[in-house]
Amino acid sequence: MSTYKNLLPSLPDWGRCGVMGVVNVTPDSFSDGGGWLDPGRAVAHGLELVVQGADIVDVGGESTRPGAVRITCEEEIRRVLPVIRGLADGGAVVSVDTMRAEVAEAAVDAGARVINDVSGGRADPAMVKVAARTGVPFVVMHWRGQSAGMDDLATYGDVVGEVIGEVERQMSVVVSGGVDPAQVIVDPGLGFAKTRENDWSLLARLEAWASLGRPVLVAASRKRFLGALLAEPDTGRPRPARARDAATAAVSALAAAQGAWAVRVHEVPATADAVRVEAALRETLA
């Protein structure tokens, strides 16, 4: 996985690890919730992320934070569609972060060019058909169940082998449902049914994902394992989410060095620099 190769011809070839900037149009995401519920502000923020160096802007309307309760489909569509339309009209490459087929289909109609389904097609039985019909790149993330109960599902023997194996099986499911294997992006799903030790093990062995032969998306940004790493020494209190961006950028460089196709982050400038540092080193060695 250490040689960069563009495997998704419908997207621009960045020639390095890409940067996916996040716009959560939610009141309650743990990392940036509440800031971008107004569509105008959300579009302006997404376009600012592009100026800062985001190659893709990922728009989500439903929080997947641990314990999150689901919203209705109508509410999700109401939140994300105007933002996706505004960003696509503004020239951004947009992905939609959704587990619902209806939202994904409407989003692609509105200009989204990637479907980022954290359940990899498992939460909504109609999703695979939408991914197949639209033909856009489709993220198959490792997922064991909805956020409300996912922490109880973090039981593994060999976490790296099991997570890759489960994603490989889900890839077969989506391909049997009509998705072209060339559409698939894989993702270890850091923090989803994972302990912090699981997250570190997965990050340490990203190169093992080369066996799947598909681009790997890594989303470590502001997650709990970074909060725990940077906890206050005296109290053990986790570092607040918005103070985890320097650590996130460090992870971005290390993921890029292991061949990640893209990293998904809330704060773009530091990661945009980090992936360029990694690319310069890679080119120097080539």
Ligand code: PMM
């Ligand atoms: N994590 C979150 C949301 N969307 N998408 C992908 N592909 N991979 C992830 O790990 C992922 C995701 C949760 O983080 P957020 O609520 O801070 O955006």
